[in-house]
Amino acid sequence: MSAPATSTALQETPCCAHHPGQEAVGTCARCGAFYCEAESIRHGEHTYCESCGGRPEVGHLERLERLWDARENNPLARHALVCGLAGLVVPVAAPLAMGLGVAGLRRVNLEATPPIGKRQQALAGLVLGGLGLVGWTGFVLWRLSQGRPLLP
Ligand SMILES: [Zn+2]
Ligand SMILES: [Zn+2]
Incomplete structure (x- = not known):
């Protein structure tokens, strides 16, 4: 004591x-x-x-x-971030990251005990997913306008 x-x-x-x-x-x-x-x-x-x-x-x-914190605290947000990063390389991961980001953001509840956080990770996933989606859409449109096949 x-x-x-x-x-x-x-x-x-x-x-x-x-x-x-x-x-x-x-x-x-x-x-x-x-x-x-x-x-x-x-x-x-x-x-x-x-x-x-x-x-x-x-x-x-x-x-x-x-x-x-690693396993239970809003894992959706962490998955969103991971998918967001993957979405820059793999096209399918980008929309997935946006979905996970939105779901992760909805889960954030700082009033809960213990508080559910990781809002930044969910947001980062959302933004990265959006960037990935825009980037890949632009890439596809550019390939199509060039009359080239989508895959090299
Ligand atoms: Zn002391
Ligand atoms: Zn003490």
């Missing part, structure tokens, strides 16, 4: 909860205590104080969170 930071919040620069005199650089994602530069421990996107960062379940939770 570590006590929360002793009313240092009212001071101009908060001090580390464990090392008085050391300037705090942030608050622990788990216990909320101020930590100093030397003891901050990073797991994924969060930073913890020395005692919390050393707890095995903290690293475990972060791993689960990353796994969840």
Whole structure:
């Protein structure tokens, strides 16, 4: 058990909860205590104080969170991005990317617990898919206007 930071919040620069005199650089994602530069421990996107960062379940939770983010958090958006990139090379992937992008965007819900994000990835898939589609349509029209076969 570590006590929360002793009313240092009212001071101009908060001090580390464990090392008085050391300037705090942030608050622990788990216990909320101020930590100093030397003891901050990073797991994924969060930073913890020395005692919390050393707890095995903290690293475990972060791993689960990353796994969840990679597998469960709006996979449609990620697929949209992948298809969008593929659509620049393979024509059929472009409309697919746009469909996935739209579906992915609809799923984004930051109010949900945990929040469903990746709006940027869905948007990127949508835009890349659109670019791919426009590019390939232009290519086909150009080939046709030249009277050449579509495939070399
Ligand atoms: Zn902590
Ligand atoms: Zn410290």
